Amino acid sequence: MSHTTSTPAAATAGAAAAEPGGLQRLLRELDWRRYIIYIGFVAMFAVFAVLLHDEGFLSSNNLLNIFRQTATITVIAVGMTYVIACAEIDLSVGSVAGLSSVVTAMALAHWGLVVGVLAGLAVGLVVGTINGALVSLLSIPSFLVTLGMLGIAAGVAQWITASAPQPILSDAFNLAFGSGNFGPIPGLLIWSAVFVIVGAVVLARTRFGRQVLATGGNRTAAEFTGVRTRRIKFQVLLLSATVASVAGMLYAGRLQSGRFQWGAGDELSAIAAVILGGTSLFGGSGSVVGTLFGALLIGLINNGLILAGLDSSQQQVVRGAIIILAVALARKK
Numbered sequence: 001m002s003h004t005t006s007t008p009a010a011a012t013a014g015a016a017a018a019e020p021g022g023l024q025r026l027l028r029e030l031d032w033r034r035y036i037i038y039i040g041f042v043a044m045f046a047v048f049a050v051l052l053h054d055e056g057f058l059s060s061n062n063l064l065n066i067f068r069q070t071a072t073i074t075v076i077a078v079g080m081t082y083v084i085a086c087a088e089i090d091l092s093v094g095s096v097a098g099l100s101s102v103v104t105a106m107a108l109a110h111w112g113l114v115v116g117v118l119a120g121l122a123v124g125l126v127v128g129t130i131n132g133a134l135v136s137l138l139s140i141p142s143f144l145v146t147l148g149m150l151g152i153a154a155g156v157a158q159w160i161t162a163s164a165p166q167p168i169l170s171d172a173f174n175l176a177f178g179s180g181n182f183g184p185i186p187g188l189l190i191w192s193a194v195f196v197i198v199g200a201v202v203l204a205r206t207r208f209g210r211q212v213l214a215t216g217g218n219r220t221a222a223e224f225t226g227v228r229t230r231r232i233k234f235q236v237l238l239l240s241a242t243v244a245s246v247a248g249m250l251y252a253g254r255l256q257s258g259r260f261q262w263g264a265g266d267e268l269s270a271i272a273a274v275i276l277g278g279t280s281l282f283g284g285s286g287s288v289v290g291t292l293f294g295a296l297l298i299g300l301i302n303n304g305l306i307l308a309g310l311d312s313s314q315q316q317v318v319r320g321a322i323i324i325l326a327v328a329l330a331r332k333k
Contacts, residue, residue, distance in 0.1 A: 037277055037293045040326050044297060048304035055307040062303065064186060070299030071188035072097075072247045072254075074292055076263075077270040077277075078199040079243030081291045082236045084274050085203070087216040087283025088135065088142040090237060093244035093270060095153035096127050097263030100248030102157050104173075105166035105258030113173055117249065124245025127153060131241060132234035142237065150267070157260035166258040177253025191250060192292075195243070200288035212236060216283025273298055276326055297326070 100123040108116030180187045203209035214222040251262040277290030305315040
């Protein structure tokens with residue numbers, strides 16, 4: 001004898017659809033707020049496609065530029081998704097990216113490709129270890145720790161370079177980290193796709209991902225189930241800084257130089273992308289794919305407003321209003 005099982009939600013949906021007018025009732029019951037980022041992305045794309053058709057918005061070069069311009073933010077935002085899903089925050093990622101870019105450039109000039117890449121990664125590992133230790137071992141709020149680290153990393157990057165750009169003359173590095181293409185596909189798209197795919201799978205399908213969400217959702221309950229929440233907090237902050245250091249190398253490769261200014265303000269863009277993508281600011285839920293669309297939405301808005309001819313001050317006003325509206329619509333009652 002075979003048995004068929006179904007969830008209560010599925011049974012309810014099936015019954016609703018079977019009744020007269022059930023389809024309308026089912027549509028009303030769907031939580032559309034979960035999909036607001038995708039709805040918003042399609043809506044903004046359609047608006048710009050119509051209004052800016054004559055400005056070349058739909059040209060392949062312009063669409064690729066949107067992806068290029070958002071690729072580095074996307075990479076940083078993937079790491080930030082883990083931090084925010086764990087109910088923490090990392091304000092140092094932009095400065096870490098800048099510091100990584102100059103350290104990589106200086107190491108490349110003196111010791112070559114391999115040492116340069118390892119030096120850039122070491123920046124993220126060192127900063128992430130410090131951030132994670134202060135938060136998990138000394139219980140200092142991550143907001144304060146990473147706010148302080150933001151200033152330290154930016155200051156060190158400016159200090160060791162005397163505010164001067166550090167050129168990168170290694171063609172191999174530049175091609176691998178942002179300047180090159182794989183056929184018709186820009187290398188930056190490959191980097192962002194890899195980070196999004198790996199980040200999404202790890203968060204949704206692995207024990208570590210479940211423990212991150214459990215720690216952010218209810219730390220006490222997570223500890224009762226055996227989750228070592230202090231270690232999880234340490235790991236997500238280490239992950240975030242390391243990912244930011246890779247983003248710094250992508251800046252350096254794409255722009256063929258290391259500068260302390262690279263990454264300045266990216267922490268705000270990354271946080272906005274994560275929140276727009278549906279990750280709860282209070283922890284316990286997260287979506288890396290949503291974060292990708294959040295970053296793309298920000299890039300789409302930036303690109304559309306520039307093509308529309310708005311000056312920078314007007315762009316900031318419109319961009320801020322759209323982000324606030326999207327987050328407000330996504331809130332659950």
